[in-house]
Amino acid sequence: MRLPALLLGPALLVNLAIFIAPMANLAALSFHEARPSGGVGPGPTLATWASIAEDEYYIELVTGSIGVALGVTVLTLLAGYPLALFIHRAAPRWRNLLMVACISPLLVSAVVRTYGWMVILGDTGLVAAVLRFLGMAKPPRMVFNLTGVVIALVEILMPTMILCLLAGFGRLNASLEEAAASLGAPRWRVFMRVVLPLSLPGVLLGCLLAFVLTVSSFITPKLLGGGRVILLATEIYDQAIVTLNWPVAAALSVLSLAVFGLALLLYGRLLRMVEA
Amino acid sequence: MFRLSRRTVLGSALAAPFVHRVRAAEGMLTLAAYSGIFEDNYRAAVVEPFMKANPGIKVVYYPAGSSAQTLGLLRAQKAAPQLDVVLFDVSVAKGATDDGLLEDISDLAVMKDLLPMAFTKGVAGAAGTFDNYVMLYAPDKVSPAPTSWKDFWNPKFKDRIAITAPPDIVGISFTLMANKAWGGGDYRKSVETGLAKIAEMAPNVLSWAPAPDPYTFIIQGQADLAVGWNARGQIYSASSGGKLAVAIPTEGSLFQINNMCLVKGAKNPGPAKRFIEYALGAEAQKAFTERMFYAPVNTKAQISAEALARTAATPERMANMLDIDWLEIARIRDGMAEQWRRRILTKR
Numbered sequence: 360m361r362l363p364a365l366l367l368g369p370a371l372l373v374n375l376a377i378f379i380a381p382m383a384n385l386a387a388l389s390f391h392e393a394r395p396s397g398g399v400g401p402g403p404t405l406a407t408w409a410s411i412a413e414d415e416y417y418i419e420l421v422t423g424s425i426g427v428a429l430g431v432t433v434l435t436l437l438a439g440y441p442l443a444l445f446i447h448r449a450a451p452r453w454r455n456l457l458m459v460a461c462i463s464p465l466l467v468s469a470v471v472r473t474y475g476w477m478v479i480l481g482d483t484g485l486v487a488a489v490l491r492f493l494g495m496a497k498p499p500r501m502v503f504n505l506t507g508v509v510i511a512l513v514e515i516l517m518p519t520m521i522l523c524l525l526a527g528f529g530r531l532n533a534s535l536e537e538a539a540a541s542l543g544a545p546r547w548r549v550f551m552r553v554v555l556p557l558s559l560p561g562v563l564l565g566c567l568l569a570f571v572l573t574v575s576s577f578i579t580p581k582l583l584g585g586g587r588v589i590l591l592a593t594e595i596y597d598q599a600i601v602t603l604n605w606p607v608a609a610a611l612s613v614l615s616l617a618v619f620g621l622a623l624l625l626y627g628r629l630l631r632m633v634e635a
Numbered sequence: 636m637f638r639l640s641r642r643t644v645l646g647s648a649l650a651a652p653f654v655h656r657v658r659a660a661e662g663m664l665t666l667a668a669y670s671g672i673f674e675d676n677y678r679a680a681v682v683e684p685f686m687k688a689n690p691g692i693k694v695v696y697y698p699a700g701s702s703a704q705t706l707g708l709l710r711a712q713k714a715a716p717q718l719d720v721v722l723f724d725v726s727v728a729k730g731a732t733d734d735g736l737l738e739d740i741s742d743l744a745v746m747k748d749l750l751p752m753a754f755t756k757g758v759a760g761a762a763g764t765f766d767n768y769v770m771l772y773a774p775d776k777v778s779p780a781p782t783s784w785k786d787f788w789n790p791k792f793k794d795r796i797a798i799t800a801p802p803d804i805v806g807i808s809f810t811l812m813a814n815k816a817w818g819g820g821d822y823r824k825s826v827e828t829g830l831a832k833i834a835e836m837a838p839n840v841l842s843w844a845p846a847p848d849p850y851t852f853i854i855q856g857q858a859d860l861a862v863g864w865n866a867r868g869q870i871y872s873a874s875s876g877g878k879l880a881v882a883i884p885t886e887g888s889l890f891q892i893n894n895m896c897l898v899k900g901a902k903n904p905g906p907a908k909r910f911i912e913y914a915l916g917a918e919a920q921k922a923f924t925e926r927m928f929y930a931p932v933n934t935k936a937q938i939s940a941e942a943l944a945r946t947a948a949t950p951e952r953m954a955n956m957l958d959i960d961w962l963e964i965a966r967i968r969d970g971m972a973e974q975w976r977r978r979i980l981t982k983r
Contacts, residue, residue, distance in 0.1 A: 397706055397730050416977060481857070482794065500794065503842040586800045586843025587980055602802045602969065603703050603730075 382616070389610035397603030407606040411614075421614060424591040428573035431509055435516045435569045436562065442517075443524035444554075447531065458525070462518045469515050473579045476511040477502055503585025511579050516572055520565040527561010559633045567626045571619055591615045662691040664906040667705050668722040670698030672870055673927070680922040685913045692906045702727040702893075709736045709898065716898045719907035720914075722763050724804065725755050726965040728894040732759045738897040743908060745915045745933075752890075753932045757962065760896030763914060764923070765930035767947035767956070768808045768889050769868050770882045771861040773853050784816040784884045787860060788836050796836075797845040797858040800980055801972040805849075807964060808889055809833070809862050810971055815957055816886045823963055826971065834978045843980055853879045864891060869928040869945050887955035890947065 391402035411417045446457045464472065479485050480501040490498040501507050531554060539549045555562075577592040584593070591611060599608035668677060674696060682694045699705040702723035709718065709731055721731075731737050737759035740746075746761060753762035770781050776795075787796060799805040810829045811822050819828025845852040849861035850871045856878075865888075868881035895914060901907050913919055920936040923929060930948035931938055943949060947956070 397703065397710070397727075398734055416973070581844065582846050584844065585841065589976065589980065597802065600707070601701070601703055602972065603707060604969075 385609045386613050389606055389613055391606045393604045393606045397605070399605055407610050411607065411610055417611075420589060420591065420594055420611075421618070423589075424574055424615075425618060427505070427509070427588075427590060428570045431512045431516065431573045432566050432569040434509065434513045435520045436566060438513055439517050439520035439524060439565065440562075443521045443528065446521070447525060447528040461521050464514075465518045469576075470578050470582070472515055473511055473582045476507065476514070477583060480507050480510065502583060503587065505584070505588050507583045508580050508588045511583050512573055512576060515579065516569045519568050519572065523565030523568060524558065524561045527558045527564065530557045530560075532557075556633075560630060563626055563630055563633065567622060570622055574615060574618055574622075591618075662906060663693040663695060664719040664901075664903045664910055665695045665697055665717060666720045666722070666910065667697040667699045667708065667718045670700060672867060674698050676870070676927040677923065680926040681914050681919045684919065684922065685910060688913070689906075689909065692909065694910065699723070706731055706736075710734065713900075716900050716902065718898050719901040719903045720895065720910055721898060722893050722895050724961075725758060725762070725892040725894045726804070726961040726968075728760060728896055729755070729758045729962050729965055731896070732757065736899055738899045738901070738904075740897045740908065740911060743912055743915075745912045748917065748933050748935050749915060750932055750934055752892075755892070755894070755962065758894060760894045760911075761915060762892045762932045763895030764866075764893045765932060765947060766891045766893070767865045767883070767930070767952070768805075768812065768891065769863060769865045770884055771849060771853050771863045771868050772880055772882060773856070773859045774877060774880045776859040780880065781860065781882050782885055784812050784886050786884075787813075788832070788839075790839065792860050793839045794841050795859040796840045797842050797849045797852040797861040798840060799845060799849060799862070800843040801975050802968060804891065804964075805862055805864075806843075806975065807968055807971060808891075810975075811889060811957065811959065811964075812884075812886065816884070823960070823967075826967075830971075830974050830978060833975075837979045850879060865945075865947055866927050866929045883952060883955075885955075887957050888947070888952070889957040889959045892961065 387402070388399070389407055390404060392400035392404050392406040394400050442461060446454060446461060449457055481487070482498075482500070482502075486501060487498040499506070501510070535553050535557075536549050539553050540546075544552065574590070575592050576590065577596060580588045580590050580593050581596070584590075591614070595608050595611045595615070598604045598611065666682070668674065678696060682696060686692060686694055697718060699708070705718075705721050705723045706727050709716070709721065712718070713736065721737075723731075728737070739759055740761075749761055752765070755762075770784070770786070772781055774780070777792075786792070787798075798809055801807045801810065810826050810833065812829075813832050814820075814822055814826045814829025817828050817832045819826060822829075841858055842852070845858070845861065849858070849863050850867060852858040853861055854871060854875045865881060865883075868879065871879050872881055895911055897904065897907055897911060915933060917933050917935040917937070920931040920933040921938055924931045924936065924938050924946060925942040928942060928945045930946040938946075938948075947953070
């Protein structure tokens, strides 16, 4: 064997032992049947998978989680793109400062930020106070439902998105924009035809990360969802820790892994299309 | 005749450094029970006095987040148990008994002093604490004090209610009480009335998953009405300076039982049994009841009248308890949680 291949050995071994093997174990667990009060029956059987496939609750859970994740991804992109572009175009001496300001929320854990949103969006919080000041008699509820979860997730994911976008903006070139403008393109067309296409690789990467992180988000929907927002990760927790239905938890984990796999596949396809 | 051979001399010499360690290991046990406020009070009222009375035995307290987590641990460690004594919900203890994870300890001397209610058929061990289900409210916002479970349906509490949903047993119990309050009949047959009524009031509920717990929601002023357990409610009522109070509605309440069990294959059965004897004994039961207001399981425990009045064990409360067969509940629990997710939690 050639040396480079041999050098991969240690990493491969570690991955096999601490990632592939437990995953295989988890997948195997989903082919057992759950017994009442948390027992695991002898396998292999397709009973758990059949019960999930037949149950529209789980189908809605998977499609709902994907839907929420897509929504959060699009909103994060919309909120992050202008900021990232602004930072990219700022004078170099401001750029680093702005970047640090945008990314510094990553230093605070998602738990703390979620609690922060609970206060800000709560009935007596800042947003409700502003809405009341503007004349709204009864501001809508923004915590313990999907609205709050989406707002908090978008904010939590923005630094990640901005980092990806900034990496993608490396390909932007001011002279291309100037050339387009000198040929008579209005500013929106310069953006649509030059800036956006060039930044697509960064956009795709940011969207992939935001999507994957939303599907696997647990703390924010758990704390801010008020029990009403049931996503894949929170359901896996409930099944594994509260109901002790390990086979269903394992099957849902495999399903969420499959969703990630599909997202990666799609990302690869789109990236090749964009680069071509 | 005892003969010293070279082999025994050599053997003892080699074993000598380990003898002390083996003794030390004999003098310890690991107890798994609830974390947080329960741990603080259980340590002070039971664990530490036990260690003082038995200086050779060290108790390691493993704080468990929930009964289900303890069961998960027992199951994962089946081949080599690290826990000796566990205290967890009786319905979970039933699952552990069925799986052969618990040892029969009905021969312990202390058992004859316990109330008949301390024993559940088909479940190993015996009750270590009795608690009961209560309404929690903020006295400065809810006046007069609530008297009925139906108060949760009062529109004036819109967005001021926090209830932990099933599969947590707080949510299961809420379903049972709602079913009783609205005339739904025997829960063993159906809790449909309760479920339908809860679905009706669902939009009024602020949170179905108050974190960290419903007590904190009331104390911090996020909610005015909630449900929880009497013992914790009593403690928080005292420590919050009156921001939270406990009410037992006229339709009654129900008991929650934590079973104390010896783990099968436990490494320290001797000290573990001695601990169980102590923890279920009159002295420890009195100390813990007077400290945290769990009703005592031991008939010989002489509880002060003041503390007793704050537990579920007063005669008038006992008379008004819904008779719950937790083993029956374990059977219908999953279905109930499913109905909740479909009809109540996702309702906007």
